[in-house]
Amino acid sequence: MTVYNDPIENRPPPKRRRAYQIFTPGIPFYRDVRVLRLVAQIVFAVLFIGTLAVTWISLTTNLEQSQIALDFGVYKRSFAAGLPEGIPFDTEWDWAGNLDLANSTIFPVWIVLWLGIAYYAYTRLRQRNRQLAIIAAAVIVLLIPLHPTIISELDKAVSPYLFPKSNTRAIISGIVNTLRVVVLSVFASTLLGVLIGIGLLSTNYLVRTVSHVYVEIFRNTPLLVQLVLIYQGALLILPIVANSMTSPDKIGPLRFYEKFYVVNVRAFSFPKLNPTDTAAWFYGGLIVGLIVGYLVRRWRIRVQELTGTPSRTWLFVIPLFIVCMITGWLIAGGWPLSSGPFNVEYPQFGRFNIEGGTQISTPFMSLFSALTLYTTAFIADIVRAGIQSVPKGQVEAARSLGLSGPQVLGMVVLPQALRLIIPPLGNQYVNIGKNSSLGLAVGYADTYQAVQLVNNESGQSVPLFVGMMIIYLALSLLFSLLTNLLNTTTRLRTR
């Protein structure tokens, strides 16, 4: 063995002894980390994809031999059964015509909107790469005259799937039902969850204990059991149509000729507002009110920052909003009170059923209640953990500054707690999306039930289940993106 006393730069390079050391001097190639990494990845990919491919081939072969060859055209077939509720799918749906805005009155607004998007894209991207920004903006602007072509091409591609009473239309109806229950449940459970989470930290022993008991009960029982219990209980307790609970006809000297709520075992009905032609003015009034409110809020906050007088935002914003709303109502012909932007449709007792009004069916109510109650328990615990993570010193400092209890909560604790709350909260929203598939157990026509009904007739499990998985994945992805968005707005901005 040669011993080198020179510093390393002066030493001769190591001699190559074997052929395989041509690329990796000093070590054989089968021990070089870079080679091993590459080989490992190739082998892994081959095996993974190979297993998937073999599984797929085996599946299709067996299915063919059972003579139910995979047929993705099942989405084009006709749906013979019915769905208990949801948007109707037996009418023509001319979505392309509705989108054809070249002749509509809001076409200029549409153009302005797209130009705005182009400008926004340009400003966001130009920090990274100026050329890329210009190209992106140009592409978006160029798309505007291409709209009709794009829409008609899309229409041609999609119309074989969207004829009345097609399977795809039925499944879309199911998806809308799922979205309805999921969105409502997200709002309700967040609200309730925050309340109960704060209750968990209350100084009042009773409130704290009751909240704790609630969380423990609803977290430790399966959602399916809760759902079926609520549905069966509702079925047994709610009165039949003939004995529905309705709003009273007389309260003291006042007489009412219409029903404002009707509760029975089939649905919970209440009046529906149908917009008339002049409703646009009312909506305009609402939008103006929102914009004015936003601006006034900014002004008042600036006033508070500059001069220190309490902003009392809501004292300004709420009356202004109401004024704008009333103005919109009046312009829309709202005086006398009976005419105006909305026609009220009251629920009526038909021969067998309640007709008219908005009807929320019992399966929907059960699914919604069960999802909300179940998820609230988890959200309450998340909120509690988040609030408890805020250091006590913050609360003490805020108190010593003279902020009252609600102010401390709203201005100091919650904004910091939100950082810790939002990621698990997003997770719970994804769970709501997935748990909504239990509507099957109560007869609610959600995505899963619709796909099952199509599956019964056609026997094509694989294309349908793949489609259903894609739908639910998209839903989960949507919620994850939303959570990421919320996350970025509340994250700590580190330098």
Added chain:
Amino acid sequence: MTDEQKFFVHYTAPKEPPPSRHPPIRDSGIIGWARVNLFSSLVDTISTLTMLAILGFAGYLFLDWAIFKAQWEVVFLNLRPLGSGPEFPPEEVPRIELSIYILFFLAMLSVGFWGRVRGFVFAILALIAVVTIVVPIVADAVEEPTIHYYIDANYNIRQVNFVADEGEVLTFTLDPVTDKSDFDNDKLQGYYGNEKLPNPAMDAFAAAIGEVNRGAIDPANYDLNLAIQIWDRRGQVIAQSDFSQGTSESTVLEWESPAEDWYTVTVVRDPNAPGENGIAWFKIDDLEVFYSTRTETRKRLDRFGDPPRLNCEGCAISTNRTDLRFNGERTLAQWFSLQLAPYLTEIRMFLFISLAVGLVGYGFGQAGKVQLDRKLMSRIVVGLWLLSVPVQIFVIRGVGGEDFLPRLSTTDLGGIYLTILLSIAGILASFPIGILLALGRQSDLPVVSLLCTLFIEVVRGVPLITLLFMGRLILPFVADALQNADLVIRLSIVLTLFTAAYLAEVIRGGLQIVPKGQTEAARALGLSEVYITTLIVLPQALRAVIPAIMGQFVSLLKDTSLVALVGLFEVTGAMRRLLSDTQTGYTLFQREGYIYIGIVYFILCYVLAEVSRRLEETGAGAARR
């Protein structure tokens, strides 16, 4: 002043004592505690009062229903199918019980060795044991409810089969109702029946109330000609009261049973002069209302043989079951004797043996902790767990043949046992896959990381019910071996993969907690990557996320309820099947059934969650420094 004057300070004693000061507000004792915790401020007081009002109202409604109106028979008459599945042969149930005892013993052994159980848990267990013994004894002393049947010219009574001891005296009464004031809606109170759960007798009586109040029927025109008849098991009339001959007096038959046997009582009309108008109550006092629980049925059948099945004109054929559904008023004491006591009697034996087994296991654990070397004891406990797996498989699977341990397949299993089995098998089998996925996901080989992430995200983004249905319908087409695999195995595979994806996320969190310095130090020591992962990183990561893994186990326990929708009869599915059986009439008692299932799940999950919390407290969750 003079010295003298300086010396004597002028002091006038006050004429009255000074106003006394109020003592400070008590903040100790019950009142003090209430002051601080419940009534400390106005908002506090309002919320306390509101909460009390809500709780009181809801509690009253629930308790009123649960004690006086609910029929819990669906629970305690069916403990066997709920525990071991509706398809499981009843004579093999001791094997399931043995399996559970082994599991419980090992669990308590581990708890005794690695943990500690606080004193009050023992107190609670002792209390439960005492209650289980005392209540059935006391319940025997509660007097039986009076059974009512409603008779009119149209409504024919079913025959009632009953068992009487020798010399037992029973009183049968036919009470004509002739007073108009007795036709009051208040008389319907307490009878379990409304528009949804029709009780035909009560409906008829309600209709009669309507008729009487309208004046269409005058109950004073009672002219029914009825008599009470008692038959022996062959249908021979052995006792009969006089015919009422249209009088409005009660017909009473006091009868002493000649021998211990089955008897049948019914009400007959005189075929010659049946009578047209009238409404009467047929009451039976002191008749023991029995339930077809396993123990009682066996005792009764052993003593008396099968009940008579007699045909009579115009009577419905009676079975043991319909006469047991007592649709009448129930007092609180009778709730204890008729609903709680049978339930406790059924579970008593199982409860005692489990408690005994658990205590023995706990004792061994504690003894081993003290006496034996920790490492040796640790090895013994782990060894026993590993040994229990083949033992359990042997006990449940059995060997062939009809005599000793007949062969059982997994499709026979059901009930709570299947729930526990699926959860344990799922979490154990998913451990290696989950660890591999977690390691793969955060590996620095981009292909591996991408593919693992893809798998995890796809499995986590899809509802479990979808995967279960695919497991049932599509998996058999994928591989021939799977085609003949029974449903339990296929669904276990799906549950395992599902849990593995979630576990991978949990373990990934743990891997991120392990400080980078550990890996660097290990590399500096020259350990290879494999050794670093298995000896340094994984132990710390897993220890850090044990609570989260327990949480996943609880979640899996709850998710197994979904297999009920796919055709397996674990406890939710078993209850669903029971409640859908139109022959036994359990369909009316959905609420009771599902509330009980909810309580079962709650107990299981709460205990596990508590264990997980204790583990967290003892520092299992923190990264050891």
Added chain:
Amino acid sequence: MRRILIVMTLLLLVMASASITSARQAEPGPKLTEIVERGILNCGVGGALPGFSSVNPDTNRMEGIDADFCRVVAAAIFGPDDVDSKVNFVPLTANERFNALQAGQVDLLIRNTTWTLTRDASLNSNFGPTTFYDSQGLMVKQELIDSGVQSLADLEGASFCSQSGTTTEKNMVDAYTQLFGVAPALVLAETSDATLRDFENGACDVLTSDKSQLAGLRSASTNPSNLVILNDTLSKEPLGPMYLDDDTQFGDIVDWAVYATFTAEELGITSQNIDEFAGTEDIVIARFLGQDESGLGALLGLSNTFAADIIRAVGNYAEIYERNVAPVGIPRDSSNGINQLYTNGGLIYAPAWR
């Protein structure tokens, strides 16, 4: 790291090889061999419909016309002894029944399934002989009759309960749309007893199903005298066994097992008097009971006395009907006697037994 790779590779290789070696053979193997080897016939039934397939709570035995025809096929294959232990009844909901048949979970599906073109053609299955000619009907509560409802034409705006995934639902939608132009308000449930529960609790006004099911549900309801089955007939519902069409021999076995019960009724042979026909001189009866040399059973792969085994174990069609369907409230001569033997004007007709 390396070792992890090796372990993962091995795992994946195992998974891959399991799937490679498992594509099914080119010819479908004889189903009869598989069943005989298994020793038990997997029969898909409803499980909760009195008269067709429901569990008797006192004896824990599956009873009903569907269950009995499962036993008929099992008796043909395994012989008359202890037929109950040779059948595995698999309860299936309407949603999952076809998938279970296709997945091989059951060999035979006798679950009051209607014989339709779509099902015959698109579900790679065939139907056996119709064992019960039914029609779809409507059931309402007495209060509706009192308020003047007589037929479907009076039920505009009503809510209809039915099982999801059945022809019932589709026929209901078609019939209602035909009359009133809009789709009906539907309430769907998974099982027939759930539909009954919905109906009794008032979630719907009308319960629609096959008339036989309606009779069964009515007898199982809490107040049967309050429920009335209307006279409307919405569609034809021929109910019979269903099996995959990949094995014609098994199909023939099922067909001729059912025909054996029809023929037995035609010849006057019952489970009670079958022993009197031992050594009979009647050529037709001897051939039927396998007492001559014609070896008809062997052509199907069964024993030559398979018809006698069936009658001995289960009985002829009349016995099966009277035992199961008549007690539920559908006497043999209802619906113009459509379920009578052809000699009595009905449609029960077996092809020639030779």
